[in-house]
Amino acid sequence: MRRILIDRARKREVRRRNGLEPAGDAELGHILVKSPDEELLAVNDALDKLATFDKQAADLVKLRYFVGMNMQEASESLNLPKRTTERLWSYTKSWLRNEIQKDLT
Numbered sequence: 595m596r597r598i599l600i601d602r603a604r605k606r607e608v609r610r611r612n613g614l615e616p617a618g619d620a621e622l623g624h625i626l627v628k629s630p631d632e633e634l635l636a637v638n639d640a641l642d643k644l645a646t647f648d649k650q651a652a653d654l655v656k657l658r659y660f661v662g663m664n665m666q667e668a669s670e671s672l673n674l675p676k677r678t679t680e681r682l683w684s685y686t687k688s689w690l691r692n693e694i695q696k697d698l699t
Contacts, residue, residue, distance in 0.1 A: 636694045636697060637690065637694065640693040640694050640697070643693060644689065644690070648686075650672065650674075651682055651685070654668055654679065654682055654683060655686055655690065665679060668683075
């Protein structure tokens with residue numbers, strides 16, 4: 595599913611750059627991006643970096659962001675206590691936010 599969403603976002607970005615599709619404005623959390631597609635691509639790139647040093651955190655992002663699981667479902671899927679998953683999510687959101695903002699500037 596992640597690959598399908600990323601491919602679709604990349605195609606729309608190409609059309610936008612070529613003037614075939616207007617750019618929109620969207621905001622997710624504290625990260626201001628020009629479009630949902632840019633957000634998706636930024637999360638994907640940051641997620642690839644995260645996976646190189648913390649696979650469990652990257653798996654949690656995939657489950658929450660791309661699959662849409664809630665915290666309980668994600669903790670069961672990862673075989674972690676819910677509180678541990680919540681701490682990991684808090685750390686991971688902060689890391690992703692910093693990484694994405696770094697890439698946007």
